[in-house]
Amino acid sequence: MVTSGAELDVLRERLTADQRAVLNAIWDHYLAHNQWVPRRLVHQRFGKTTALSILQQLGENIICEARATGRITIG
Numbered sequence: 001m002v003t004s005g006a007e008l009d010v011l012r013e014r015l016t017a018d019q020r021a022v023l024n025a026i027w028d029h030y031l032a033h034n035q036w037v038p039r040r041l042v043h044q045r046f047g048k049t050t051a052l053s054i055l056q057q058l059g060e061n062i063i064c065e066a067r068a069t070g071r072i073t074i075g
Helices: 005-014 017-033 039-046 048-058
Strands: 063-066 071-074
Touching: 017 039, 017 048, 017 071, 039 048, 039 071, 048 063
Parallel strands: none
Antiparallel strands: 063 071
16 A cells, blocks of 8 residues: 555644554564564553554554454554
């Protein structure tokens, strides 16, 4: 999927501080470990209920949970 810079700017404007924090944590983990973050680490850092709510708010177009691997991916 190709996304324009304008579309990314709109997305950035719509993100809440909590959504941005979760996305940043996922991306930081990916950069540090060259693999997507395990779901349990996101739950531990943000609290399971909060993390699940934020992931649901972001939706599958932005974030995806791979149930088979237990990892969360962006994109």
